[in-house]
Amino acid sequence: MTVSARTNTPDRVNPDGSKTITTKRACNGCGQLLGDITNSELAAAIAGSPLPDVRRECPQCGPTAPEPVCIPVTLVAGDMLCLEFECDHDSVEPGSYCTEVREETACATHSTSVAAEHGFDEVTHAEPWPCRAGGEAREPSRA
Ligand SMILES: [Zn+2]
Ligand SMILES: [Zn+2]
Ligand SMILES: [Zn+2]
Structure with a gap:
């Protein structure tokens, strides 16, 4: 799915000291974290399906990435x-x-x-x- 504005939820430290971490989507070109994983990406990851190409979202890979x-x-x-x-x-x-x-x-x-x-x-x-x-x-x- 094309995600126009991917949210990026920061890790939260709970009152008891534990951490809540939102799963992040890594760029499939360079591996840098781009923001929160979407439900469909998470479902694909759990199902073992290939994740959508997100290089166009990546500031590093975007300019040279081919059309997904x-x-x-x-x-x-x-x-x-x-x-x-x-x-x-x-x-x-x-x-x-x-x-x-x-x-x-x-x-x-x-x-x-x-x-x-x-x-x-x-x-x-x-x-x-x-x-x-x-x-x-x-x-x-x-x-
Ligand atoms: Zn990248
Ligand atoms: Zn019905
Ligand atoms: Zn298409």
């Missing part, structure tokens, strides 16, 4: 109640989203998201896949 490659992601779109399994709609099978929830493919690199309180990112701009924002569009590896 487009990465397809599947987004679920629908009512917040539906996404949280709180709605009254029939689901296709137990534990799955209801029929009101749509799946869309978007470009993770050229979409914009903000961290939501629910533990996942809220997509404010979804760039439709196949993505044309990065110049040459890449075909999805699997349809």
